[in-house]
Amino acid sequence: MGTLSTRTVKQLTSGKTSRKVFNSPWHADEPSRLYEQYPFAVGFSLQKIRQGNYNCLTIRRDSDSQERDIGFLDGLVNTAAIAEFCGTGSGFVRRWYDPSPNANHAVQTVAGLQPRIFNSGSLEVNEFGKPVIRFIDSTAAGIGQHLLFAPWHTASAAYIGFFAAYSLESAGFYPQLLSSAPLDQALFTTHFENTRQIRIGTVRSGGSSFANGSALTLSQTYIAHGCADRSRVKEFLDKSVSATLDFADNNSDFNMPTSYSIGGVTIPGTVTCDTKVSAFFAYNTNVSANNLAIRSDLFDYWRS
Secondary structure, three states: OOOOEEEEEEEEEOOEEEEEEEEEOOOOOOOOOHHHHOOOOEEEEOEOOOOOOOOOEEEEEOOOOOEEEEOEEOOEEOHHHHHHHHOOOOEEEEEEOOOOOOOOOEEOOOHHHOOEEEEOOEEOEOOOOOEOEEEEEOOOOOOOOEEEEOOOOOOOOOOEEEEEEEEEOOOOEOOEEEEEEOOOOEEEEEEEOOOOEEEEEEEEOOEEEEEEEEEOOOOOOEEEEEEEOOOEEEEEEOOOOOOOEEEEOOOOOEOOOOEEEEEOOOOOOOOEEEEEEEEEEEEOOOOHHHHHHHHHHHHHHHOO
């Protein structure tokens, strides 16, 4: 692991510019070297997580539906460019770029299903003032805001896992983090009914396995790591050494989705959610030995 350092960046919140010291994980210099140290199969983050030049997002402004690619400034999504483009209006995410060689970008072409990053002149942020993408579905009658990307693993994968920085802003009803089309295939993580209990599970040819954990606190950023290896399904939160969920997996191939989704469900239903996401990346190689180190770096960055 690289040495943590501090840096100063401009962060736009509520239409104002302020200066805040952020911790920079994985490497003392910008940008971070998450990919170089722990190569992921697919990754999305509002923090730059790979060396080289690439864009973070394609956003659409609501005033005239024009779109613009947004890059990074000082290792974080360029919030000044978002504010300049959207003005007093709102901005929605059409594409969240995957900087891995797979270029498995998360995309939503339907305007009404695109999650929001800028709301009526103000950046969407977490409780520490850092940028988030906000997925909202309050209708209880349709498809929620979500971004779609292709499966990052095969049906016979011996191990798959993901990491995410996110928060629940309302209890909702089965608010989703990782979902799929068709619904509930391969690996998924959601929250049980309106109790905010985190739920993870697998759906395989030999049967499904899932369990509920403890209830999450609303409007609090969590660092989650979920994984499955044909023997156990586990979910870890924040810097905990022990899994919050640990139960038997089914030793058979995954029922494969045609696509995965971050955010709301992909079929009409009663699911409702208000979820903020800052980072999501996934692996098809076993990173269990580095699980705590990766979560700790994410925690120190997004929760400070």
